[in-house]
Structure formats: C-alpha cells, structure tokens
Amino acid sequence: MGKTVTNSDVFKLIEAWAPKNLAYDWDNVGLQIGSHNQPVRKIMVTLDVIESVVDEAIENKVDLIIAHHPLLFKPLNQLNLDTWKGRIIHKLIANNITVYAAHTNLDIADGGVNDMLCEVLGINNKEILKTEGEKFLYKLAVYVPETHLNQVVDALSKEGAGHLGNYSHCTFQTKGTGTFMPLADAEPFIGKQNELEKVKEVKVETIVKESILPNVIDSVIAAHPYEEVAYDVYPLKMDGEKLGIGRIGTINEEMSLDSFVDHVKNSLGLSHVKVSGNLSKRINRVAVLGGSGEKYIYHALRQKADVLITGDMTFHFAQEAIELGLAVIDAGHYIEQIMKTGTQKYLQDKLTNVDIIISETNTDPFQYR
Template sequence: MPVTLEQIGIVLENIAPVSFAEDWDNSGFNVNLHNTDVSGVMVCLDVLPEIIEEAAEKGCNLIISHHPLLFHATKKIDSESYEGQCVRMLIERGISLYCAHTSMDSAPGGINTWLADQFALTNRCYVQNGTTEHFYEVAVHTPRDHAEAVSRAMALAGAGTLGEYTECTFRIDGKGTFRPGLDASPYIGQGGKLETVDEIRISSICSENDLQKVLCAIRNVHPYEMPAISALRTDEPQCVSSGLGVVGDLPEPSRTTDILDRLKEILQTDSIRVAGEMNGKISRVGVCGGAAGDFAGAARNKGAELFITGEIKHNDYVAHTDIILVEAGHFDTEKCFCQLYAQGLQKCFHDVNYNIAIYVTNLRRPYVNY
C-alpha cells in the first residue's frame, strides 16, 4: 500500500519532534512536495548536489539530512548558489527534504545521548534543558468496591509513574454525599434523595502528555454517571523531556589522556584540539555535538571537568580556563546522525508496517583536514 509524505511526516515526529528544536533553527520540511507517495528515503549529514543525484539514482524521493539546507531567511532563490542549485535539483527530481537538526541534538536517543553512551556516563543531566513537561495530580472519589478497578485503569493509562516507580497512589477513606436529580440515572441512590456512601479518594501523579488518557480511563471504568475528578498542575515534579548537551559521571575517574584516546577511537579521527591541564584525573564529562563552545560555562556549572564538542571559538577558550575544552570537529561529533536516524526510522517503519527502502549515503570525509 502506498505511503504518503504526510504519513511519513507523522513517523518522523516520533523520532525527533520538531518541538524539540531551538527557536533559531529550521528543523522540519525544507522542501515539501505535497501529495506524493514515498518510494525511498536517503539519510545524510549535509545536502549536497551529489547526494541528491545519489538519492535519485536509488529511487528515493525523500532526503533526511541533519543540517538544514535553508537555514537563514531566504529572500531569493539563485540557481548558481549552493542553496539555489540544491533546491532546483530537488524540485526537478521530485525529491522532498526533511531536516532533523537541533531536534535530533535534543531528542533522547539523539546525537548527544549517543556521545554520552560511548563514555557510559551516569547521573546525567542536560547542559541546557529543552522541553519541560509538567505533572498533574489527578484525584477521584469512587465507591470502595470500585477502587481497585479505577486505580488499575489510571496506572495503565500512565498515572503513578515516577522514575523507576509505578502505580504510585495516595488513598483516603471518607464519606461522600450527593442528591441525584429526578432525571438522573444514579449508580447508587434514588432521585431527589440525599445519599451517603463510603468512598475512597484516589490521587496519583501523571504527566501532562498522559493527562487526557488518564481522565478518559477513569471515566470508562468509574460506576458513577458523573464522577468527581480533579486535575491540578504541580510545580514539582517536572519532567525534562529534551535538552542540548549531556553532562554525566564516568564509571570511574580517568586520566585526561585516556579520555582523549578513547574519544579519538570512538570518532575514528586522528586529531583533536585540547586546552587545559591534562595531568590530572577526570570524574565528570560534558558532551555536545556540533558547534557548542558557548556551552562550556553551563557544562562547568553542571559539574563537568572536561567538555567535548565539535567547534570552539577563540573567545570561549579565553573565557573558560577552569574546564578542559576538547574540540573534536563538527563533522566527527555529528557523523553518527546518519546511522542513528536510519535505525530509528527503520524501527518506526516496522512498527507501522511501512515497507520503504532506507539508504544511508556514503559519508564524505570532513571538509577540513588537519
């Protein structure tokens, strides 16, 4: 069965939602040729004329890149410029372009998570928090003999999950009173007569994302015609669901030179740039792919003693002498994107039974050599 570009767009949101992207970014569709069926997908780091040709030769009419083709505000399309040439080639060959830039940097399981995983970092936090999801306290009064059914339905809908704990509730016994109207259909009692019932108040925490599912689950199993439900947004806890950069603890303190050797092995590169004292041992490390030298101070504030990124400006080296700075190259710190995104896309296609070929372009070497 054909799969439309719009259907694919929904799947892409499951991997790295555009809402995770920074305001200054241009993640999402850069070229959207609507009302087309997707014949194949090509994943790349950058959009280049040769990659567009490669996609066309392989029968792909959707390219997914990490870096946006249209990044800054565009006032004209010049076919002799890099952007204009690529746009013209994409349209002529009927290829749409989707870019997952800071959305994939910030997503759990994205580039920065991959970098942190290579060093087995624990006790993690984001260098810069992204999307923050609030929690709600949901409370409902139910007859005693329905308490377990209501509580179970709430849990299955996502309520009561905090970290490694599930089915967390608080219960209070009490007396409920109500007077059904003459046209009501009460589970207990008679119209016009005041009733007193032994009830249990069940309260539980749920995420903002799960709130409507929890409310629906309660109503589906609750015996009352009009159950009394309250939902109050809490200041704490909060769930940070995305962020840029990761800081975490190494499994054990390591010499700086050993960390750098491990980094070159991970990135399969022969050279990196380092500033700072290299004789001691490091316990806590920060990572952020791409150009994130301006995050050095924030990483230090989160306890990082060494910060790895792709590009660092001279001023950042000057301003942050209290942390070891490692510049490993924009290309090398982000080249993992292609395999990461292709694997995530393959899983999503499998889950929804989409039979579409996915190709990863042969990565070129960095544009700058040392």
C-alpha cells in the same frame, strides 16, 4: 504501517521523537523542500544536504532525505539556478525528492544527538547540561468495550503512552456501562439505529507525554472498534520530563585527559581532536555538546565537569576555559554524523515496509594534513 507511507507519516514519527517546538527560534526545522503527501518507499539519512548528497539520493532513487543541518536557514530572496544552492534545489524538485530537517530539536530530544554521543563515549548517570523546558504531561481516558480492551491498551503502549520509568502498559481501568443511540446515518459496530444500546465498557486511564499525544490518539482511534470513539484529555499540573541542550555524566573509570582524548578518538573514529587543558588532569565528569559548545563552558563548570567535549570551540573561549580550569576537547562539528545511524534505527523500527539507508557521502568540509 501496513498502508502506503507518506512523507507526513514520517514527519509525525520524527516529531514524536523530536518535536519542532524544541528547536531554537533561530533554527529552521521541519519540511524544507517537497510535499507532505508524497508516498515514501525509500529514505536517506544525512548530516548535511550538499550537492553530492543529492546526487547520491538521485542515484539510489530516494524519495525523502532526512537531514540534521537544514538546507534552508534563511529566506531566499531569489532562486538562481546558477548558484550552488539553486542547483541543489533544482535537482531535488526535478527528481521529486523531499527534504526534512531535524536540527536543534534533535539535539535537545531525549535519545537525540547528544544522548547518542554519550552512549558511544560510555558516559553514564546523564543529566541535562542546560535545561530549556519540560515535556508537559496529560491524562488520557478512553472508553472501550470489554471485548477490545487488550487491543486498545496495546495500541496505547506501542505509541509510548503509559510508560513510567522502566514500566510500560501503565493504566488504571474502571468497569462501567456505556450508553448510546445510533441515529439514522450511523453505521454502528454494536446496536441498531434509533435504539438505545447499553454496553459493558472499561474506562482506561493513562499518562501521555505532550509530544506523542496526537500519535497516541490516532492509534487509539485506529484500534478502537467504534465508529465514534469517546475519550477525554486532561492537562496535569505536575512536573514533566526536563528538556535541554547538552548532557553531563560520568565515565566508568577515571583517567588522565591524555588517555581520555585517546578514548574519544577511538570511540568516535577520529584521527585527531583539538585539546585545551593540562593533559595530566584527571577526568571523571564529562560534559557533551555535539554542535557549537563554546557558550556553555560556564554551565559545564557549574555542574563540576572536568572536561567539555564539543563540536566547535574558538580560540578565545578555549583560553577562557583553561583559565577557569575546564579542559576542552574540540572533536569537530562532524561528530554529529552519529545521528545518521540513530535516526535510521529509530525509523526502521517503525517503518518496516520502507527502505531506510544512510548517506555514505562525507560532508565534512575540512581535510586534515
């Protein structure tokens, strides 16, 4: 982006990746504190927004904090500056720092937290652990003068339109003649006021996912030479990409649960994990859910998982899993910090003139002795 970047620009990028409507009803995602219109020069990505993180942001002159866990889950009945949350909010407002949260929507999103964990753990042939919905597909048709065809097609592809499997720039193009008459107040790219104009144009048709449709249309309008851009959007009655929480797949080489525990610890940089199950059990098919996964043990079993890796597993659910024959690795909720590097990379690829840093504050509330 060559123009001044605002919070709203950043929010649109995140929501193209992890749309807010993917979040669970109990969640509170999106803008937490701050402004949509504030210019952004520096962003910090964090797992949690605690006071030490805010102090770090102030010291680094950060304009926007992107967090995974929302600072505000429930409505505030009062804003008492003597409480820990009140102090945080006061510091944020006093230093003009905006906070935005992408939580369960980023867990569910393609390429989100659970996919990041799978990548680090070497889990392949991934499927969704529990399907929650699907991305609807649309056909976008835009009418372009022949002189600007490649420019507009590139703009479509850059935003993710026309991506089918391992192919990009997928379009169907039909040549024709466009007609228009610029009226008195028009400032036409081609033609003269009050004279009928005929132009050689191309109708470009492509497939667009629902989540990126607004960004695609904005990019097409920006790349198109006309003052008024003609385009059509059609909903498609065909299966879109499935969406859901958690992932399940296979590892390259079968190993014992004991060896797999070492693999998990080494891959995620952990000093310890909690394990339930027979340590000699052979592991090949692995389910992953970065947050609290105890309610998903039956989903893991239905998909023939040998082990479930999760961030939280309580005593009785672990007992139940053992009785059902499912091994469990509770690696701690803090494994979701993997979202920091993934989110930084995603944004930095698209915001070349914004500095994006990762919070160095350890927000894990537990110490292990």
